[in-house]
Amino acid sequence: MSQVKPSLASNATGLDTAAPILRLPKTSESETLKKIRHTTSHVMAMAVQKLFPKAQVTIGPWTEQGFYYDFDTPEAFTEQDLKAIKKEMVKIIHKQLPITCEVMSRADAEQRIRALGEPYKLEILAGLKEPITLYHLGDLWWDLCAGPHVETTAQLNPKAIALESVAGAYWRGDETKAQLQRIYGTAWETPEQLAEYQRRKEESLKRDHRKLGKELGLFLFTDIVGPGLPLWTPKGTILRSTLEDFLKQEQTQRGYLPVVTPHIARVDLFKMSGHWQKYSEDMFPMMAENEAERLREQGFVMKPMNCPFHIQIYKNELRSYKELPMRLAEFGTVYRYEQSGELGGLTRVRGFTVDDSHLFVTPDQLDAEFLNVVDLILEVFKCLQLKNFKARLSFRDPTSDKYIGTDEVWEKSQNAIRRAVEKLGMEHFEGIGEAAFYGPKLDFIFTDVLEREWQLGTVQVDYNLPERFDLEYVAEDGSRQRPVMIHRAPFGSLERLIGILIEQYAGDFPLWLAPEQVRLLAVSEDFLPFCEDVANQMRSLGVRVLVDQSGDRLGKLIRNSEKAKIPVMAVVGAKEVEANALNIRTRKSGELGELQVTDVLARLKTALAERGDF
Ligand SMILES: [Zn+2]
Ligand SMILES: [Zn+2]
Known part of the structure; x- marks a missing residue:
């Protein structure tokens, strides 16, 4: 029996192979891009009305990715139409039309619009303040x-403009109103920027965790369960629990204590914490037994946060300074009432699990405990190979009334965070208005391979909740003192972290995280018993291994294993059985050839213990 060895497809571990990235300007930060995109969207609208005289224009703003424009038209635009529109746009640009502004009163503008016969413009006009400005091409x-806008269409580069897609949209985003046709486009300063943007978009589609999550069979959403509520398959659950176990192990070494708390509680709990007053719009509506209970606001709510529960556990006994710091930890699932329009994939969900912990410390312990937490977060990031992040000091906006607590307390907490960051010599920036309502935070903002930013871990200093819940401990001198709380979550949420990891690794999980780590492929079913025997030896080391029993030909077995992105695959034929060996290929390093079973076992053991490669 001959052993077929198709060559290993290029291994797409992504991280190391990603091409250097051209830095693209952000629309929100570039006046030039804003002008280009604004003007381009008008040029597009003009082209549409030239080609489709019945089309009415509505609104067309710039976005971070480009721009869009909504049209009321009798028929939907086709791909073909987009091409024609782009062609017409190029003609308009080449006319080098000056863009001029005309300022007028509302009455004059109304007259002008009525003469044009475009009712949407009248509605838009109603929402504008005088003086009204018209822009002419x-x-x-x-x-x-x-x-x-730019000064003339000559300043637009047709080679840096692309029309991308068409989608339905409703006037004013309201389903009961007219259905419109939205054209998405993008425009940049140079063709190079456009090319880089398109490359990045393609790459992000390839890495999209919603697509990969489905292909790898990690999680799913169904309509009947509802939007923003992921269901985790066995593979996805293995991934989750591997991450959980990893963090639990780190936490146990650092003196954290596990707790478990319920998913709902009386609304009173959240009145005392202030969540109900400051946050109720983001909470699921109250469950009440009857109207009277609802009116008295005495029902139950789904928990949006775990803190008040952990506080109850702390408060259950009079604590001594000897018990502090007390670090209570829970993988606590919380529920937030996100708008259904904002939901998509794992990065924004309605139910998610926070790797939450609350540390109750004496004021003297605050600085050291804060540093310990940051140290843990940095260790976690290191193990997950998340390298590209910066620290944001998320402080309150002193002009806003959405925060609880006195100025003095806020100063004190913000200073504690400043001290920690300075001590660590960590690169950081301040985010005013990014604080939690009860205290400032240190947030870790991660930049992915596509230069998108995500918030991951967070640490918060809180003097307010201990005050609101009247927390105490008995100090060394016998006096009653108030502890300080630290809220922290290195992952942020398991759902979001997994979404980010899938995209970061492009689905190629490092060995220790992969739901299936090793797959054994028998050249023929004669070798299945040998494979099972080896698999059992691997299992006894804690390796997640599968013997492919499908009976398919080797070429197909290998293709399937690659599609599932299994880090290590081992081919077994007569030669291997005779030599008590495995023919190994890995996603990371390709073909390793024949290795003794004992060698393979030893290498797996080391790799898993060190969370390294095979
Ligand atoms: Zn404009
Ligand atoms: Zn908390």
Whole structure:
């Protein structure tokens, strides 16, 4: 029996192979891009009305990715239409039309619009403040707009503009109103920027965790369960519990104590914490037994946060300074009432699990405990190979009333965070208005391979909740003192972390995280018993291994294993059985050839213990 060895497809571990990235300007930060995109969207609208005289224009703002414009048109635009529209746009650009502003009163603008016969513009006008500005493209076309724009269409580069897609949209985003056709486009300063943007978009589609999550069979969403509520398959659950176990192990070494708390509680608990007053719009509506209970606000709510529960456990006994710091930890699932329109994949969900912990410390212990927490977070990031992050000091906006607690307490907590960051010599920036309502935070903002930013771990200093819940401990001198709380979550949420990891690794999990670590492929079923025997030896080391029993030909077995992105696959034929060996290929390093079973076992053991490669 001959052993077929198809060559290993290029291993797409992504991280190391990603091409250097051209830094793209952000629309929100670049006046030039804003002008280009604004003007391009008008040029597009003008082109649409030239080609489709019945089309009515509505609104067309710039976005971080480009721009869009909504049209009321009798028929949906096709791919073909987009091409024609782009062609027409190029013609308009080449006319080098000056863009001029005309300022007028509401009455004059209304007259102008009525003469044009575009009812949407009248509705838009109603929402504008005087003076009204019209922008003209030459003397051929105008629109209501506040700018900014470039001076002439000659400043637009047709090679840096692309029309991307069409989608349905509703006027004012309201399903009961007219259905419109939205054209998405993008425009940049140079063709190079456009090319880089398109490359990045393609790459992000390839890495999209919603797509990969499905292909790898990690999680799913169903309509009948509801949006934003992921269901975790066995593979996804293995991934989750591997991450949980990893953090639990780190926490146990650092003196954390496990707790478990319920998913719902009386609304009173959240009145005392202040969540109900400051946060109720983001909570699921109260469950009440009857109308009277609902009116008295005495029902139950799903928990949006775990803190008040951990506080109850602390408060159950009079604590002594000898018990502090007390670090209570829970993988606590919380529920937040996100708008259904904002939900997508794992990065925004309605039910998610926070790797939550609350540390109750004496004021003297605060600085050291804060540093310990940061140390843990950095260790976690290191193990997950998340390297590209910066620290944000998320402080309150002193002009806003959404925070609880006095100025003095806020100063004190913000200073504690500043001290920690300075002591660590950590690169950081301040985010004013990014604090939690009860205290400032140190947030870790991760930049992925596509230069998108995600918030991961967080640490918060809190003097307010201990005050609101009247927490105490008995100090060394016998006096009653108030502890300080630290809220922290290195992952942030398991769901979001997994979404980010899938995209970061492009689905190629490091060995220790992979739901299936090793797959054994028998050249023929004669060798299945040998495979099972080896698999059992691996299992006794805690390796997640599968023997492919499908009976398919080797080529197909290998393709399936690659598609499932199994880190290590081992081919077994007559030669291997005779030599008590395995023919190994890995996603990371390709073909390793024949290795003794005992060698393979030893290498697996080491790799797993060190969370390293095979
Ligand atoms: Zn404009
Ligand atoms: Zn908390």
